[in-house]
Amino acid sequence: MKKRILIVDDSFYMRTMLKNMLTDAGYEVVGEAPNGQTALELAKETKPDLVTLDVILPDNTGLDVLKGIKKDQPDMKVVIVSAVGQEVIVNEAIENGALAYIVKPFSEEKVLETVGNALKE
Amino acid sequence: MKSREQEYKEIFIAEALEYYDALSRHISELEKAPKDEKILAEIFRLLHNLKANAKAIGFINISDVSHKLETAFGLIRNKELAFSDNVVNVLFDGIDLLGEMITNIDNPNYKETSNEVLLRNLDVIIESADGAMPTAENGPLEVTKVQREFTAKNLSLSELIYIQIKKLDHMMNLVGELIIDRDRILSISKDLDNPDLISVSSHLYRITDELQFSVMDARLVNVGSLFNKFPRIVRDIAVAENKQIHLDITGQDIQIDRNILQIITDSLLHLMRNAITHGIENPEVRTKKGKPASGNVWLSAQNDRDMVNIKLRDDGKGIDLNEIKSAIVRQNYLSADVVKDLRDNEVLSYIFEPGFSLAKEITEFSGRGVGLDVVKNAIDSIGGRVHVDSQQGKGTTFTMHLPTSIAVKGALLFEVAGGFFAIPLMHTDSVVSLPKNRLHEVGDMLVADIMNETISIVYLDELLNAPEGMMQLGNKNILKGDEQNIIIVTYNNRKLGLIVDKLLRQQDIVIKPLNKPVDNIDIYGGVTLLGTGKVCLVLDVPAITRYFIGKR
Numbered sequence: 001m002k003k004r005i006l007i008v009d010d011s012f013y014m015r016t017m018l019k020n021m022l023t024d025a026g027y028e029v030v031g032e033a034p035n036g037q038t039a040l041e042l043a044k045e046t047k048p049d050l051v052t053l054d055v056i057l058p059d060n061t062g063l064d065v066l067k068g069i070k071k072d073q074p075d076m077k078v079v080i081v082s083a084v085g086q087e088v089i090v091n092e093a094i095e096n097g098a099l100a101y102i103v104k105p106f107s108e109e110k111v112l113e114t115v116g117n118a119l120k121e
Numbered sequence: 122m123k124s125r126e127q128e129y130k131e132i133f134i135a136e137a138l139e140y141y142d143a144l145s146r147h148i149s150e151l152e153k154a155p156k157d158e159k160i161l162a163e164i165f166r167l168l169h170n171l172k173a174n175a176k177a178i179g180f181i182n183i184s185d186v187s188h189k190l191e192t193a194f195g196l197i198r199n200k201e202l203a204f205s206d207n208v209v210n211v212l213f214d215g216i217d218l219l220g221e222m223i224t225n226i227d228n229p230n231y232k233e234t235s236n237e238v239l240l241r242n243l244d245v246i247i248e249s250a251d252g253a254m255p256t257a258e259n260g261p262l263e264v265t266k267v268q269r270e271f272t273a274k275n276l277s278l279s280e281l282i283y284i285q286i287k288k289l290d291h292m293m294n295l296v297g298e299l300i301i302d303r304d305r306i307l308s309i310s311k312d313l314d315n316p317d318l319i320s321v322s323s324h325l326y327r328i329t330d331e332l333q334f335s336v337m338d339a340r341l342v343n344v345g346s347l348f349n350k351f352p353r354i355v356r357d358i359a360v361a362e363n364k365q366i367h368l369d370i371t372g373q374d375i376q377i378d379r380n381i382l383q384i385i386t387d388s389l390l391h392l393m394r395n396a397i398t399h400g401i402e403n404p405e406v407r408t409k410k411g412k413p414a415s416g417n418v419w420l421s422a423q424n425d426r427d428m429v430n431i432k433l434r435d436d437g438k439g440i441d442l443n444e445i446k447s448a449i450v451r452q453n454y455l456s457a458d459v460v461k462d463l464r465d466n467e468v469l470s471y472i473f474e475p476g477f478s479l480a481k482e483i484t485e486f487s488g489r490g491v492g493l494d495v496v497k498n499a500i501d502s503i504g505g506r507v508h509v510d511s512q513q514g515k516g517t518t519f520t521m522h523l524p525t526s527i528a529v530k531g532a533l534l535f536e537v538a539g540g541f542f543a544i545p546l547m548h549t550d551s552v553v554s555l556p557k558n559r560l561h562e563v564g565d566m567l568v569a570d571i572m573n574e575t576i577s578i579v580y581l582d583e584l585l586n587a588p589e590g591m592m593q594l595g596n597k598n599i600l601k602g603d604e605q606n607i608i609i610v611t612y613n614n615r616k617l618g619l620i621v622d623k624l625l626r627q628q629d630i631v632i633k634p635l636n637k638p639v640d641n642i643d644i645y646g647g648v649t650l651l652g653t654g655k656v657c658l659v660l661d662v663p664a665i666t667r668y669f670i671g672k673r
Contacts, residue, residue, distance in 0.1 A: 011136060011170045011173070011174055012132060012136050013132050013177075014174065014177070017129065024353045025353060026354070056165075056169055056170075057166075058163065083169055083176075104173040105176045106177070
């Protein structure tokens, strides 16, 4: 079975890059959410194995999304994708159950390695 | 060629321009409501994205300016810097500079002239936040007046828009309808012989032609958008199968209709998996046979007149014809004595039969019961053809002949018993004229030897018009005249001759699906209207060939 991934990022450019990288590597991207509300809905609806989560979103913060996901579906794996300068939020995210983080700009190797490891945990 | 890099760049620019527009709007709002945290958060988010995207794609200057602005707005958010006076001006300038840099990404002559001053100004306001609030009296702030060159701003919208495929589908359908009406008008104008009407209808002809071409063109994508996914896929299958594969890809810039490419995606993946799991041998076996340990797979695309040929070749073990023959018998397609008379390409064509399988073991990637018939059906559905060649010990080649576009097809028009019919050129092999004595009655069929091949011949008038249960396809006495016009059609490496009354011409036609209740007659694939307003039925060559080959 292909592992199923939900991408949460408010930038279309970032979502496209992530989607291409993950799809090329044989994952199934089950959804793309540009904001927190869509992210929570899609997480419920598509039940992905893993969520890549941007921490700065237009409606709620990524942290709220993380807490929302973990409340309903504690086993769902979450990897934080964030730009430099957000270390405080990233640390808080790790404390709230995110497995790992990827710093933008990311390389394909880094994304695949982090996602691969997170799925193994 | 539109590579993935080009695609990323276009997306980046389109999104960056959106961000710039939103930033300009929000900073004006902020000037009126400097304490509005929602606006501040939004500006911060937009700059943050722009910084990350620009850095990812390699536009370092845009990334740097976004970063400085982000820092400044971060300070304002944390109330370490006041959004007032000089700070406001510097930030406005900064956002304008971003817009200027984004719109000039593709302009090689663009020089970031006044940036240095502006960047220093940004640094000044950021540093000033460490100390006291900057004011005109006590601040160390030395903001230099920036003379922007574009005082009267140019308004510009993105050069690129995204269109849903279904909108393009709708346009394509409308163009199809338009072409049918155009041909009708052209034909009427010739009948009426009115010079004005003839002149305006020939203009209409040219315009619709160009319109059709433009709509088709808008739907074209590079084959590379699919091919470029394969290196990674091949690597994964090779690892799972413990094989060494070298993949060679050519023709990525050949263009084809996006929907056609979408439809063959699974087929190509299926063929690739087969090539690696069943075609290419293990390194040890290959070495023993004197082949290089690493197997070769070639994926290529070529233009061939109005078609695109996609070819997948491997230098593996090839297909064993005897294995197929015994599978044909084992799975009850034909009896053993019929099978031994089949020509090699006829034997090979059985791999496309529904349910046919050679797989003896199931691996992770192949042999899960999805047969090559699925590949064939997908290609049939878009009016393409698939062809296989194989040499035992040397390798296998699958060739897909695909139309570049879906809506309009070249067809051969002919008459049977006063009615008009068409066969897509994709399925016509040749046209021959034979005297009656070259046709032989064999069982309840006619056959003829044409170019060293024995081909079944069907009298279309009888097939289409004979009353049910009275069909005499094996009786050559019912043929009209001596010379018979025969269109040889091909489907799945098999040939069939169709006797027609009169050959008319080749023409591009727009095929419409048949309406119920006619659509259960599987001899017809669709219908088109000729310029004269006459209905012309399009024969479904795959269905007819399957019917007669099954019969034999």
